[in-house]
Amino acid sequence: MKQSAAWAWDSTNExxxxxxxxxxxSAGLKVESLFIGFAIxxxxxxxxxxxxxxxxxxxxxxxxxxxxxxxxxLEPRSRAQSPxxxxxxPRSGRDKPAKTEIAVFGGGCFWSIEAIFERVKGVKxxxxxxxxxxxxxxxxxxxxxxxxxxxxxxxxxxxxxxVPFEKLLKMFWKAHDPTTWNRQxxxxxxxxxxxxxxxxxxxxxxxxxxxxxxxEARVFGAPIVTELVPFKAFFPAEDYHQDYFRxxxxxxxxxxxxxxxxxxxxxxx
Numbered sequence: 001m002k003q004s005a006a007w008a009w010d011s012t013n014e015x016x017x018x019x020x021x022x023x024x025x026s027a028g029l030k031v032e033s034l035f036i037g038f039a040i041x042x043x044x045x046x047x048x049x050x051x052x053x054x055x056x057x058x059x060x061x062x063x064x065x066x067x068x069x070x071x072x073x074l075e076p077r078s079r080a081q082s083p084x085x086x087x088x089x090p091r092s093g094r095d096k097p098a099k100t101e102i103a104v105f106g107g108g109c110f111w112s113i114e115a116i117f118e119r120v121k122g123v124k125x126x127x128x129x130x131x132x133x134x135x136x137x138x139x140x141x142x143x144x145x146x147x148x149x150x151x152x153x154x155x156x157x158x159x160x161x162x163v164p165f166e167k168l169l170k171m172f173w174k175a176h177d178p179t180t181w182n183r184q185x186x187x188x189x190x191x192x193x194x195x196x197x198x199x200x201x202x203x204x205x206x207x208x209x210x211x212x213x214x215x216e217a218r219v220f221g222a223p224i225v226t227e228l229v230p231f232k233a234f235f236p237a238e239d240y241h242q243d244y245f246r247x248x249x250x251x252x253x254x255x256x257x258x259x260x261x262x263x264x265x266x267x268x269x
Contacts, residue, residue: 107176108184122163
């Protein structure tokens, strides 16, 4: 008789655990879990001849299980609500910022070139400015004299895993006329010359390869006169030059020059 009662208790004990776990996981009701465990133990105490000592121990065991379940439910919440510290490490590689590179192109007025590369996927930022000359910290008016040696350029920060330099280079060739010396359309002077300032040896090699392919295929009706020089320094232009197309979308310059280029390159519908 005692053996059958003990067997009945073990079976019920497992059932009690099952109910407790299900209640805690589905609704998180700690009090109900404890109450259910107590009721099951009480019912089987009445229907069996289990000694009271075992009964009390079993009730205590069920209470510990319920409290343990409650603690495991509350602990993650407290951790989630606590602010992270500087010592926290990223849990995956996706939290690490992508490695970016810099490309510097000049193809006439930087307003147009800036608007084009801002729409290329993988480009993080585009800044209009000056480079290729000898005068430090030039302003727009000084560069326009043609005496600084600087050209109007854009500094492009891009993610090479999304858009490789070769793709940016192809866009650059299409964005302007690389066969005109110190001139782009109605803009003329050395500040409007076609120029590539490479920041790595890989960029220089890629540019030379592209130049050779375009020349052999006779893509343009005249020789390419684009200047290829190592990058040394970049000087941002004044604030009113930055994001020109975004801020002056309906200006005469945007309507006449920028929008037609964007549509030609399929960057604007």
